Amino acid sequence: MKEPEREETKLREVYQNYLRRELRQPEIRLAKKEFLNTYFPKETPVWLRPQVLAPTLALLVILLIITYYHPSEIPVSPGPELAPARVEVRRVGSGVGPTLVYQKVYQDVPVTIVWVFTGGNPQ
Amino acid sequence: MNSKWKHLLAGLLFFLLSTPFAFSEGATRTLVTVIVASNQGSGFDLDNDAYRDELIKLFSYPSYRQIKAYALNLEKGKETTLQLPEGYVLTLTLIREEGEKALVQASIRGNGKEYLNTVLSILKPGTVFLGGPPVQEGVLILALEAGY
Numbered sequence: 001m002k003e004p005e006r007e008e009t010k011l012r013e014v015y016q017n018y019l020r021r022e023l024r025q026p027e028i029r030l031a032k033k034e035f036l037n038t039y040f041p042k043e044t045p046v047w048l049r050p051q052v053l054a055p056t057l058a059l060l061v062i063l064l065i066i067t068y069y070h071p072s073e074i075p076v077s078p079g080p081e082l083a084p085a086r087v088e089v090r091r092v093g094s095g096v097g098p099t100l101v102y103q104k105v106y107q108d109v110p111v112t113i114v115w116v117f118t119g120g121n122p123q
Numbered sequence: 124m125n126s127k128w129k130h131l132l133a134g135l136l137f138f139l140l141s142t143p144f145a146f147s148e149g150a151t152r153t154l155v156t157v158i159v160a161s162n163q164g165s166g167f168d169l170d171n172d173a174y175r176d177e178l179i180k181l182f183s184y185p186s187y188r189q190i191k192a193y194a195l196n197l198e199k200g201k202e203t204t205l206q207l208p209e210g211y212v213l214t215l216t217l218i219r220e221e222g223e224k225a226l227v228q229a230s231i232r233g234n235g236k237e238y239l240n241t242v243l244s245i246l247k248p249g250t251v252f253l254g255g256p257p258v259q260e261g262v263l264i265l266a267l268e269a270g271y
Contacts, residue, residue, distance in 0.1 A: 092241040099239065112251045113254065115253075116231075116238050118257050
């Protein structure tokens, strides 16, 4: 090997060693990592991409509903029920005119009215 | 202890001992409200405001006037008579009690006639309205509340 070539090789080695030492420094390594993360981010796995994840989750929900949905088990509200009549008319009579027994619902409770007609009508 | 204090003590003792019997089984506390409903005038003259909404809903007279209210303790088999306006008489009898129900006979008489005679089974507390007998202003309505 000629002298200039040897010199060049030696210089290259020195330069490489210098670079190696520099690059091994923690600050440089961290900066390099940050640089790569910033400008060359890792790609999100396909299955985690929203365009795949959203329909998958929706399908899962539909499958769960189909599996556990039993119409007969749905509690059905019995709806408003009237309270039982508090008054029962066992017997009614009058010596002056016809009688009428009727009930009207007041605040969900049937109220009993016993009326005797003596010529006028109940209003 | 002088005789005045003895009498007072005896009276107090009698009251304390007699009170439980007054509300013993076979008795039903009943409120009777005598109301005259009429087409003359308008408005409500009632002690119990709760009746106002009830009367509006049940009847459509423009005027209601409370004549009297009675608090009774109906005893089994015993007739209780109340004087109503214009010579009417209301007679109430507790026939018997059937669990939570009171079997009550109610009759309204007046001018030698029987206007109404009815037997009611009232689930306590329960209200029934009896009405129809005519009075000068309009008609008589009786609100019977049993078991209060």
